[in-house]
Amino acid sequence: MRHYELSxxxxxxxxxxxxxxxxxxxEAAEIYGAWQELIIHDGMTPDADxxxxxxxxxxxxxxxxxxxxAVNMLAALTIEQGEIDMAIDRMDARNDMRGRF
Structure with missing residues (x-):
């Protein structure tokens, strides 16, 4: 499993x-659009790589x-790091329960 360190x-x-x-x-919609471009154009041109x-x-x-x-939204709501840590723990527990980990 990959683990990303983000700051x-x-x-x-x-x-x-x-x-x-x-x-x-x-921004999430833009991820989808970028992914579509990647999939559609994958291998279709001479300079494919x-x-x-x-x-x-x-x-x-x-x-x-x-x-x-998302980080900007957290800051706008004046969320503290401890609250984020607890939210990550809750998310991890949910994902573990659902068999995602």
Whole structure:
């Protein structure tokens, strides 16, 4: 199983508003669009390796931007690290119960 270490700082200016709350959704949709590009164009061009690398980076960038948007929402809500740690523990327990780990 992979384990990712992420250290993502929130933006200096965040607001607990509708725009901030919708941003993770917008970014998640962009992950899907980037993934579609990767799948559709995989192996279809003479420079397939270079194109695949570029599209793979695009998917990764969109994933990280989605995480950034979620971190900004946490900051806007003034969530503390301890609360995040407890939420991660709850998520891990749910995923373990569902056989995902």
């Amino acid at each position: 993502i700082r929130p933006f200096r200016q965040v607001a607990c508003d509708k725009e901030q709350a919708l941003k993770p959704l917008e 270079a194109r695949r690398a570029m599209l793979r980076d695009y998917v990764i960038d969109e994933c990280v931007e989605t995480i950034q948007a």
